[in-house]
Amino acid sequence: MEFRVLVxxxxxxxxxxxxxxxxxxxxxLEVTRFEFDFEILVADNDPAGSAREVVESIKGSFGHRIYxxxxxxxxxxxxxxxxxxxxxxxxxxxxxFIDDDEYVTCEWMNELxxxxxxxxxxxxxxxxxxxxxxxxxxxxxxxxxxxxxxxGEKLDNWTTGNLIVDLKYIRAxxxxxxxxxxxxxxxxxxxxxxxxxxxxxxxWADNAVVYERIVDQRAxxxxxxxxxxSSSAVFVFIxxxxxxxxxxxxxxxxxxxxxxxxxxxxxxxILPIKFRAKPAMVLAEGLGGFYGFVGKGLKIYS
Numbered sequence: 001m002e003f004r005v006l007v008x009x010x011x012x013x014x015x016x017x018x019x020x021x022x023x024x025x026x027x028x029l030e031v032t033r034f035e036f037d038f039e040i041l042v043a044d045n046d047p048a049g050s051a052r053e054v055v056e057s058i059k060g061s062f063g064h065r066i067y068x069x070x071x072x073x074x075x076x077x078x079x080x081x082x083x084x085x086x087x088x089x090x091x092x093x094x095x096x097f098i099d100d101d102e103y104v105t106c107e108w109m110n111e112l113x114x115x116x117x118x119x120x121x122x123x124x125x126x127x128x129x130x131x132x133x134x135x136x137x138x139x140x141x142x143x144x145x146x147x148x149x150x151x152g153e154k155l156d157n158w159t160t161g162n163l164i165v166d167l168k169y170i171r172a173x174x175x176x177x178x179x180x181x182x183x184x185x186x187x188x189x190x191x192x193x194x195x196x197x198x199x200x201x202x203x204w205a206d207n208a209v210v211y212e213r214i215v216d217q218r219a220x221x222x223x224x225x226x227x228x229x230s231s232s233a234v235f236v237f238i239x240x241x242x243x244x245x246x247x248x249x250x251x252x253x254x255x256x257x258x259x260x261x262x263x264x265x266x267x268x269x270i271l272p273i274k275f276r277a278k279p280a281m282v283l284a285e286g287l288g289g290f291y292g293f294v295g296k297g298l299k300i301y302s
Contacts, residue, residue, distance in 0.1 A: 003093040004037045005113075006167075008083035010076075011100035012045040015211060019054050024103035026062055032109050040066040041086055045079050047072045075182025080160065080191075084176060087167045095167045097160040102128065102210045111208035112164045114150065122169045122200035125155060126162040126208030126222035136219040142274045143224045143281060144214065151206040152285055157193025158202055162210045175199045180241075186234040193238070221277060228281050236292025258286030 007025060011018050022040070029038050033065045040062075044051040047070065047157070055068040071082045087095045096112065098104065108126070127148050132141055149155065173196050181187035196200070217223075232255070239248050262283025269276050 002036055003034075004091065005039070005094045005096065006083075006087045006090065006092040007038065007040045007096045007098060008043065008183065009041065009098055009100055010014060010043045010045060010079045010083065010085070011051050013050050014100045015050060017055050017103075018042070018051055018100045020103050021098065021100060022054070022058050022062070024105075025080035025098075026058075026064075028106055028109045029064055030106050031106055032113075034110070034113050036113075038064045038109075039090075039092075040064060041083060042066065042068045042070065043083055043086075043290075044070045045072075045074060046070070065244050077177035077179045077181045080177045080187065081179070083199040084170065086168075086184050088171050090231075092167050094164055095170075096164045098210065098251060099161050099212070102161065102212045105209045105211075108210060111205045115203060115205035115208070116164055119152065119201075119203055121166075121203050122195065123158065123163060123165045123202040124208070124246075125159065125202060126205045126210065128159075128161045128210050128212050130214045131211050132219055135216060136214070139272050139276050140219050140224065142191055143277055144219070148206060149204040151204065153204045155202045155204055156192070156196050158188055158195060158280050160188040160191075160209065161212065161267075163188075169200065174218075175201075177284050181234075184234050184237070185230065186238065189234075190238055190241075193242075221280070224277070224278065225280060225284045229291070232285040232288030233292035233295060236289055240292075248293075252293065255286040255289030258282045258289070260286075264288055 009018070009021065025040060032038070042051055042055050049070050052068060052070075055066055059066050067086075069082075069086070071079050073079075083097070084095065094113075094116070096109075112124050112126060128146055130141070130144050130146065175188045175191065175198060177191050181190055192202075236248070236251055237250060261281050265279035266283065268279050
């Protein structure tokens with residue numbers, strides 16, 4: 001049976017990175033063991049259409065159809081919903097989410113599909129490995145390193161940086177990205193919680209590797225603290241939305257403990273060790289949790 005697979009790429013003013021991603025997608029699809037119908041959708045969130053030239057430059061030599069659409073409404077959830085709706089209307093079986101600052105490995109698509117079909121699951125995630133310049137400090141690399149799991153391990157935390165999903169299951173269960181998260185992020189976290197409530201199964205494919213380019217402007221302590229603070233605040237926002245009162249009490253207590261421990265061990269930052277920033281990150285998570293209880297107008301992305 002031939003399935004139809006759509007690779008959805010939301011993009012915003014990252015022309016060079018987008019070109020590298022599309023080239024890597026071409027290489028991965030050239031060696032796929034599955035005789036499926038693969039198509040690419042580039043959803044440009046820049047009203048000026050800055051990605052159009054990139055898509056046009058590679059379209060002629062690309063072995064599969066590439067669609068290009070400008071989606072002018074700003075927002076992380078909104079553009080992901082546009083990709084979902086495109087997949088629904090096109091009758092695709094599977095949708096792969098990949099970000100425009102990433103590039104995939106040759107066996108990436110094979111590994112995602114193999115794990116998906118062998119386990120009969122709704123979603124499969126793979127590792128996103130950050131790539132830094134040589135100038136980035138070791139302790140920053142340690143902070144930004146992402147967790148990996150055992151191949152085939154069941155997960156409950158959905159992220160969209162390297163994810164394949166069963167589109168027909170999502171449509172049947174009416175799950176979309178909540179647009180209240182357009183400017184604050186974590187839209188994939190809340191999407192995943194909805195999927196879990198519907199009983200969807202997600203597993204890890206450890207060999208479906210993609211790499212994420214971390215530019216030097218992002219690879220610093222200020223960015224790391226801000227992200228930790230905001231993710232903690234948004235998590236409280238989610239718990240408040242869901243009226244998870246017991247979890248809110250637990251989060252408040254944990255935030256207080258984190259603030260205490262972070263302040264107590266903040267001096268560790270002066271030591272020349274790779275985990276020197278851990279207390280500062282713990283403090284940021286605690287303070288972010290408190291902000292989630294009292295803060296209004298939380299806005300991380302413009």
